[in-house]
Each structure stands twice: as structure tokens, then as C-alpha cells.
Amino acid sequence: MTPARNKRIEIGLWIAAIAVALVLPQMLGTGVWRNLAVLAILFAVVASNWDLTLGYAGIFNFAHVAFFGIAGYVSAIATIHLGVPIWLDVGLAVVVVGALAALTAVLALRLRGIYVALVTFAFVQLCVALIISQKALTGGAVGLVGVPDLELFGFRLGSDGRSYFYLAEAVLLASTFFLRRLVRSDFGLSLVALRDNEHYAISRGISATRQRVLAMVASSLFPAVAGSIYAHYLIVASPDIFSFSLTTLILSMTLLGGTSTIFGPILAAIVLTVVTEQLASFGVIRFMIIAVLIVLTLRFLPGGIWSFGERIAAWRSRAQTQETTS
Amino acid sequence: MRLDVSNLRSGYGRVEVLHGLSFSVDSGTAVGLFGPNGHGKTTLLRTISGLVPATTGKIVFDGKDIAGANAEAVVDCGIVHVAQASTLFPRMTVLEALTLGAYRKAAWPHRRTSLKKVFSIFPRLAERRSQHCRTLSGGERQMAAIGVGLMGMPRLLMLDEPTLGLAPKIRQELARQIGLVAQTGVSLIVVDQDVDLLLGLCPRLYLIEKGIVALDIQDRNELKHQDIIQRYFGSAA
Amino acid sequence: MGSVIVAGLVSGSIYALIASGLSLVWGALGVFNFAHGVLLMMGAFAAWWVSDPAGLGLGLFAGIAASLIFMLAAGSILYALLVRPWIGTPAAELTVIMTTIAGAMFLENLALYTFGARLKALDQIVTGTVTIAGTAMHAQNLLVIILAPVLLCSLALFLKLSKHGLAIRAIAQNSEAARLLGIKVERTYFITFGVSALLAGIAGVMIGGLFNITPSMGNDPLLRAFLVVVFGGLGSLPGTIIAAYVIALIEATSSYYIGIYWTPVVLFSVLIAILLLRPNGLLGRSSS
Numbered sequence: 001m002t003p004a005r006n007k008r009i010e011i012g013l014w015i016a017a018i019a020v021a022l023v024l025p026q027m028l029g030t031g032v033w034r035n036l037a038v039l040a041i042l043f044a045v046v047a048s049n050w051d052l053t054l055g056y057a058g059i060f061n062f063a064h065v066a067f068f069g070i071a072g073y074v075s076a077i078a079t080i081h082l083g084v085p086i087w088l089d090v091g092l093a094v095v096v097v098g099a100l101a102a103l104t105a106v107l108a109l110r111l112r113g114i115y116v117a118l119v120t121f122a123f124v125q126l127c128v129a130l131i132i133s134q135k136a137l138t139g140g141a142v143g144l145v146g147v148p149d150l151e152l153f154g155f156r157l158g159s160d161g162r163s164y165f166y167l168a169e170a171v172l173l174a175s176t177f178f179l180r181r182l183v184r185s186d187f188g189l190s191l192v193a194l195r196d197n198e199h200y201a202i203s204r205g206i207s208a209t210r211q212r213v214l215a216m217v218a219s220s221l222f223p224a225v226a227g228s229i230y231a232h233y234l235i236v237a238s239p240d241i242f243s244f245s246l247t248t249l250i251l252s253m254t255l256l257g258g259t260s261t262i263f264g265p266i267l268a269a270i271v272l273t274v275v276t277e278q279l280a281s282f283g284v285i286r287f288m289i290i291a292v293l294i295v296l297t298l299r300f301l302p303g304g305i306w307s308f309g310e311r312i313a314a315w316r317s318r319a320q321t322q323e324t325t326s
Numbered sequence: 327m328r329l330d331v332s333n334l335r336s337g338y339g340r341v342e343v344l345h346g347l348s349f350s351v352d353s354g355t356a357v358g359l360f361g362p363n364g365h366g367k368t369t370l371l372r373t374i375s376g377l378v379p380a381t382t383g384k385i386v387f388d389g390k391d392i393a394g395a396n397a398e399a400v401v402d403c404g405i406v407h408v409a410q411a412s413t414l415f416p417r418m419t420v421l422e423a424l425t426l427g428a429y430r431k432a433a434w435p436h437r438r439t440s441l442k443k444v445f446s447i448f449p450r451l452a453e454r455r456s457q458h459c460r461t462l463s464g465g466e467r468q469m470a471a472i473g474v475g476l477m478g479m480p481r482l483l484m485l486d487e488p489t490l491g492l493a494p495k496i497r498q499e500l501a502r503q504i505g506l507v508a509q510t511g512v513s514l515i516v517v518d519q520d521v522d523l524l525l526g527l528c529p530r531l532y533l534i535e536k537g538i539v540a541l542d543i544q545d546r547n548e549l550k551h552q553d554i555i556q557r558y559f560g561s562a563a
Numbered sequence: 564m565g566s567v568i569v570a571g572l573v574s575g576s577i578y579a580l581i582a583s584g585l586s587l588v589w590g591a592l593g594v595f596n597f598a599h600g601v602l603l604m605m606g607a608f609a610a611w612w613v614s615d616p617a618g619l620g621l622g623l624f625a626g627i628a629a630s631l632i633f634m635l636a637a638g639s640i641l642y643a644l645l646v647r648p649w650i651g652t653p654a655a656e657l658t659v660i661m662t663t664i665a666g667a668m669f670l671e672n673l674a675l676y677t678f679g680a681r682l683k684a685l686d687q688i689v690t691g692t693v694t695i696a697g698t699a700m701h702a703q704n705l706l707v708i709i710l711a712p713v714l715l716c717s718l719a720l721f722l723k724l725s726k727h728g729l730a731i732r733a734i735a736q737n738s739e740a741a742r743l744l745g746i747k748v749e750r751t752y753f754i755t756f757g758v759s760a761l762l763a764g765i766a767g768v769m770i771g772g773l774f775n776i777t778p779s780m781g782n783d784p785l786l787r788a789f790l791v792v793v794f795g796g797l798g799s800l801p802g803t804i805i806a807a808y809v810i811a812l813i814e815a816t817s818s819y820y821i822g823i824y825w826t827p828v829v830l831f832s833v834l835i836a837i838l839l840l841r842p843n844g845l846l847g848r849s850s851s
Binding site for chain 2: 732736737741745746747748
Binding site: 110118132 | 589595644645648649652654656657658660661662664665666668669672673675676782786789790792793797824825826827828831834835838839
């Protein structure tokens with residue numbers, strides 16, 4: 001497998017992905033499936049970006065999903081209370097969340113690993129408390145209803161069941177492209193270096209704080225876009241988005257998909273969203289089932305679902321070389 | 327008691343450090359191990375004490391092969407390894423650390439007697455008994471480490487570089503105290519850079535080089551000190 | 564003013580019990596147990612089910628006794644299933660966070676399924692009100708205020724004097740030296756987890772007697788415990804206990820004078836401020 005061949009395979013995969021993205025919305029017939037698809041894809045954006053900080057940078061950032069939710073609130077407040085035009089509110093959400101991510105990074109990254117998890121975890125609770133308390137601004141526990149639909153040249157996206165689907169896919173493709181480039185750049189390598197051997201990396205001139213702050217900010221950008229779109233799609237920004245169960249679900253996607261893979265969390269997001277929906281009739285038992293699945297996967301497939309695929313690929317290529325050499 | 331190590335191989339991951347090492351320790355004797363750094367002395371002790379798994383070879387202690395046994399089992403047999411430059415338990419008092427030294431089942435009921443013995447050999451520890459380990463000086467910490475090891479009532483006590491980094495006067499005092507320990511009937515393996523110390527302490531020495539025993543000096547009068555130094559540096563040159 | 568102090572002392576006692584358990588496990592095993600909150604809940608439910616007529620109806624003391632025994636078992640099982648397989652593996656810290664979150668999700672929903680979401684309550688151990696220094700309080704509050712420090716002192720004595728307590732501390736401070744003393748590390752891990760679960764269960768029983776019992780009752784106390792251990796420094800028992808009372812008193816004062824909605828903001832701001840000055844917590848250590 002030469003680098004040139006890898007490159008061609010990669011380009012081929014991208015073309016295939018875009019083709020699938022164009023065709024899929026036409027194929028999924030019912031509104032239920034399309035709705036599920038939009039959710040799954042947006043969650044995939046959140047989960048795969050979480051891989052950047054959790055997997056590549058090794059930062060226990062538990063505020064990641066909160067950034068997704070805050071973006072939705074920024075969009076909602078901007079469009080409803082401040083009259084910000086649509087699409088601009090998405091940009092605003094990205095800026096606000098990016099700044100917040102930077103602030104969180106600067107404050108939290110002075111701490112050691114586990115403390116970062118606890119502090120960012122507590123930060124999410126702080127968001128919930130703040131949002132619920134500011135009823136006039138945020139709609140309190142009920143949420144802020146009335147987020148306007150997104151429009152393109154006068155065409156309201158909500159009027160056609162497939163439009164948000166296409167939009168979500170576009171965001172996922174852009175996000176994945178961004179993440180892949182980032183991860184293979186010098187910046188991405190420096191993150192892994194910091195994660196694996198901090199002292200050595202620092203002695204080679206890598207600034208730990210700066211790289212990690214940048215990683216936190218970078219990982220918040222596309223989830224912010226997704227969060228904003230999510231609010232427009234649902235027409236409401238609600239505090240449910242900060243719930244522990246959602247964070248757990250998305251964390252599962254990242255971990256079960258396989259950290260440091262980018263693609264793994266995307267796959268897991270789709271699978272888990274569908275599974276959660278299919279099991280809805282089971283009521284609370286479904287969370288018990290998911291919990292057991294999580295532990296089993298962590299036990300027997302520690303690299304996540306993606307590593308399973310890699311293992312099969314490695315086994316097959318080994319079988320091929322054995323054939324050619326024997 | 328008798329320890330027979332035969333053809334021991336072990337290492338870390340894919341790096342083999344011991345390449346088939348054999349030596350033995352007789353009852354009630356002290357054996358010194360010396361040699362260049364990185365050639366396996368510490369790895370040897372860690373393999374015997376169970377921290378590092380042996381790849382192949384035998385470690386026969388009183389007729390039982392303990393190669394591959396875990397650290398708890400090795401201690402239960404009566405082999406205690408005092409690690410190199412151990413920071414002990416920084417936030418425990420000397421007395422607490424010593425008490426913990428008697429953890430193993432056979433030693434726990436006798437901890438009061440053991441404590442008296444340790445304090446008689448190391449009076450300085452008695453003075454410092456209520457101090458936290460992290461406040462001890464280098465020499466005191468070494469005494470404490472050896473004392474903690476003694477509390478386990480070992481049949482074989484293995485000391486890894488007990489005098490490392492200590493001033494000459496402390497080194498002498500420690501050497502004398504280790505001699506007292508030897509007199510109580512405990513068999514000793516002492517690893518040290520200070521060949522003079524080993525010569526004064528141990529009737530039998532082994533030069534460990536490149537993961538095997540390069541020289542087995544059964545009678546310390548056999549080889550003069552100068553010869554060892556020449557051999558030591560000569561082979562490294 | 565007096566009622567604020569009482570509220571602070573009661574909460575502080577409960578937070579101290581919870582946070583000590585977390586701190587103990589972190590020190591000895593190097594992992595953080597996100598299922599600690601549901602352990603608290605399980606302790607309360609176990610006591611309720613054994614004591615309440617809707618369950619076994621054996622009375623309060625039987626309920627509490629059963630709960631304590633149950634917690635030791637629950638802690639051991641939790642450790643064996645969700646922690647032990649990953650101890651020593653490279654990503655242990657993060658993975659155990661995930662497995663214990665999954666465990667918490669499982670157990671909370673199991674409780675929801677088994678017992679339903681309706682509020683329940685545990686009988687109080689002592690009933691009636693008491694007046695001290697001009698402040699009236701439930702007798703149960705006084706019990707908690709007195710009992711918790713007693714339990715925490717027992718814990719401290721256990722750690723300082725008993726063989727297993729010393730072993731727990733040894734593993735936390737120098738695990739290799741501990742192994743070289745023949746300390747049975749596996750057994751010590753079990754004991755640590757059992758003690759931790761016991762503390763959580765006791766906290767659960769206390770909360771159950773003062774407030775309500777629901778499947779999600781462990782979540783808020785766990786979050787407070789997070790603040791406590793960050794504030795006081797993981798691995799430092801004195802720091803954790805002091806932090807627990809300090810945070811509880813701040814919380815009680817803030818709730819009374821500023822209102823419950825702003826209290827999380829106050830607490831968080833205090834936390835951020837402290838962390839900016841001392842990134843390892845009040846009495847925390849920079850190396851584990």
C-alpha cells in the first residue's frame with residue numbers, strides 16, 4: 001500500500017461519500033427515518049469532534065456537548081430576542097462557542113487530567129442552572145420556542161423533509177474533512193505527541209497550553225454549527241440538551257466508535273441513534289441495554305467498532321500477502 | 327535457606343536484559359553483586375522478587391521454583407526486596423511504614439519483636455519514628471527502607487544500591503549496620519557500586535556484565551581489589 | 564442564621580462522606596468512580612425496601628443493617644465488573660470513567676424500572692425537633708451532624724492504625740513498594756471499594772431520612788462531591804473533609820441570601836477562583 005495508492009483510495013472514498021450523501025435523502029422514504037437521519041448526522045458531528053480532544057489530545061473535556069447546546073441557545077436568543085438575521089446567527093453561535101471553548105480551556109487546562117473532567121462536568125451543570133434561572137431570556141425549563149426556520153433564497157428548509165438532511169450531511173462532510181486534515185497536520189501530530197509523552201514534547205518546543213487551547217477551540221467549531229442548525233430544525237432550544245443522558249449517549253458514540261479514528265464515532269453515532277430509537281418501546285430498559293453494550297464493547301473491543309473494521313482489514317491483507325508469498 | 331538461580335532470562339517487553347544468568351546464595355551468607363550500570367543487576371532483583379516476569383529459567387528457593395510467581399507470593403516465601411532509592415511512603419510516619427513492613431502473614435504477629443530488633447540496629451529510626459518518611463534525609467531513608475524490609479522477617483533480604491548517593495560517613499555507618507543485619511542470620515544479596523563495601527561485607531561476589539555472571543569470586547581474598555577494578559574497567563573499555 | 568449553619572453542617576457531613584469514598588478509591592486505585600452517586604441511591608433504596616411495609620417491612624434498624632451489608636457486596640461487585648478488568652491498562656482512567664458512567668446508567672434505570680419514579684421516604688432514626696443555641700432543627704439533622712464526624716474519624720483511624728488501612732494508604736503512595744511488602748493489592752482494592760460503597764450507602768440512608776428517595780437522588784450529591792474533591796484535592800482525606808464543609812456552608816449561605824438559582828453560579832465561581840490560585844485544590848498534591 002503505497003502513499004499514492006492510499007491517496008487515491010481516500011479520494012475515491014470521499015467521492016463515494018458525497019455520492020451517498022446526495023442519494024440517501026432521496027431513498028429514505030418516511031419522515032421518521034429522515035428525522036432520525038438528521039439527528040444521527042448532527043450527533044455524528046458532535047461525537048467525531050469530541051474525538052479530537054478526547055482521543056487525539058487526551059483531554060477529558062466533559063463540556064463538549066454543552067458547547068453543542070449553547071450554540072443552539074445563542075442562535076435561539078439571537079434570532080428571537082435580538083432579531084439577528086438567520087445564517088448570521090449560525091456564525092454568531094460559532095464565535096460565541098469558540099470563545100467559550102477558549103475560556104474553558106484556559107481555565108481548566110491548568111488542572112490535571114481527572115480534574116478537567118470534573119470541572120467541565122460541573123460547568124455543564126452550571127449552564128443548566130443558569131439557563132433555567134433566566135426564564136425571561138431562555139424560556140427556563142421549557143426552552144425557547146420559535147427559532148425561525150432556515151431559508152435559502154426564499155426557500156424554507158423546513159418545508160421539505162429532505163432539506164435539513166442535505167444540510168446536515170454537508171456539515172458532516174465539511175467537519176470530517178476539517179478534522180482529517182487537522183489530525184494529519186503538524187498541529188495534529190503535536191497534540192498526539194503531547195498526549196503520549198508530554199515532557200518530551202514540551203522539551204522539543206511544543207507549547208502544551210497553546211496547542212490544547214487550540215484543540216478545544218477547533219473541536220467546538222463544527223459542533224457549534226450543528227447545534228445552531230439543531231435549534232433551527234427543532235424550532236426550539238431546550239435545556240434537555242444538557243442532560244446527563246445525552247452527554248453519556250454522545251460519549252458512548254465517541255468511545256464505542258473508537259477514539260483517535262474520527263470515522264469510528266461517526267459510525268457509532270449512526271448506529272446508536274438508530275438503536276436508541278428502535279428500542280424506544282422498551283422504555284427505561286433500553287438504557288440498561290445500552291449500558292451493558294457499552295461495557296461489553298469496552299471490554300472486548302477496546303479500540304471501538306472502527307478497530308474491528310481495521311482488524312478485519314489487517315487480517316485480510318495478511319491473508320493476501322500470505323497467498324502471494326506462498 | 328538456599329537460592330539457586332539457573333539460566334534466568336527476563337527483560338522488558340521485547341528487550342531482553344538477562345541472558346541466561348545463574349548464581350546461588352547459601353544459607354546465612356551475604357552475596358555481593360556489582361558491575362556496570364544497565365547490565366541487569368536491578369533487573370535480576372526485580373525478576374526474583376516477581377516485579378518482572380521471567381521468560382525462562384529457574385529461581386529455586388528452598389527447593390521451590392518461584393520463577394513467575396507474583397510479588398505477593400515471593401514475599402510470602404520470605405524473600406524481601408528493598409528497591410533502589412525507594413521514596414518509601416512519603417506521607418506515612420516511620421513507625422507506620424515499619425509496621426506495614428510486617429504485613430506478611432508470618433511476620434505480622436511478631437511485629438513488636440521485629441520493631442525492637444530494627445531499632446537496635448538503626449537507633450536513628452527510633453528517634454525519627456513519628457516523622458513522615460518524606461522528611462527523612464537520604465541516609466535515614468535508606469535505613470528506614472532496610473528496616474521496613476527487615477520487619478518482614480525475611481530469610482533472604484535483597485538490597486539494591488543501599489549506599490547510592492550517600493556521603494562517605496553515612497555510607498560507612500550504613501555498611502556497619504548492614505553487617506549487623508547479616509549477623510542476625512538473614513541471608514543477603516547486596517547490589518552496589520561500591521566494591522569496597524561489598525568486599526568488606528560479602529564473602530562471595532558476582533560481577534554481572536551484559537546480563538550474565540562474568541566473574542564468580544568465591545573467596546574475596548582470591549582476587550585483589552585492583553584486579554577487580556582492572557577487570558571492571560578493562561572490559562568496559 | 565442558625566438554620567443556615569445547621570443546613571450547612573448537615574450537607575457538609577453528607578458531602579464529606581460521599582467525597583471521602585471517591586477520594587479513597589482515587590488514591591488507592593487511581594480511578595474515578597462515576598457510579599458513586601448510584602451507590603448512594605442503592606443504599607437508600609436497600610434500607611427502604613427492607614424497612615418499609617411496601618417492601619419487607621422489617622423495620623428501620625433491620626433496613627439500615629441490611630443496607631450496610633448490601634453496600635459492601637454492591638461495592639465489590641461493581642469493582643469486579645466495572646473496574647478490575649481495566650486496572651493497569653493504558654487508558655484506565657478514561658475507560659473506568661466510561662464503564663462507571665455506564666454502570667450508573669444501568670443501575671439508575673434498573674431502580675426506575677423496579678421501584679418507579681414516585682418519591683419515597685425513609686423513616687427517621689430519631690424524630691422530633693431539638694433546639695440548640697436558639698436554633699430549632701430536626702433531631703435527625705443533629706444525628707447526622709454528630710454521626711458523620713464520628714464515622715469520618717473512624718475512617719481516619721482505620722486508615723491510620725489497621726493493617727488494611729495502612730495497606731490502602733501504601734498502595735496510594737507507592738504502589739511498587741507496597742507490592743514488595745507482600746501487600747495483597749487485589750484484596751486491598753476490594754476492601755477500598757467496599758469501604759467507599761459503605762460510605763456512599765450511609766450517606767444515602769441519611770439523605771433518605773431527611774429528604775426523599777428517588778432513582779436519581781444520587782446525581783446532585785455526586786456533582787457536589789465533584790466540586791468538593793476538586794476543591795479539597797483528590798487523595799487528601801483532610802482536604803476533602805474540610806472542603807466538604809466549606810462548600811456546604813457556602814451553598815447554604817448562598818441559597819438563603821441569594822436564592823437557589825444563583826447558588827450553582829456562586830459555587831462554581833468560588834471553585835474557579837480557588838483553582839486559579841491553587842490548581843491542585845486546597846490541600847491537594849501535585850503528584851499522585
